[in-house]
Amino acid sequence: MSLEKIVKIDQIEIVGDYKSIQVRTATVVADDGVELSRSFHRRTLSCDEVITGEDAEVQAICNAVWTDEIKAAYETFKESQTNP
16 A cells, blocks of 8 residues: 655636736546545735746746736736725
8 A cells, every 4th residue: 555645736717807827736646646635725926926936837937927017007007006
């Protein structure tokens, strides 16, 4: 019997006007290569967040879609929410 825990990013989505990045991580527990369980964790990244600690693939996607125009539009949106 050889239990193994595998944690990997299995889904990356770009959603919304400000290109939020949703990252889903799967945690798989397997016994001799046979999957016993699988669970998921999802988190969302906004274009004003620091992404230096993220997976290289996630960073590449963020850098590709978070243009200066998207960042400026998001800042304008945030300001409109705090200063009605």
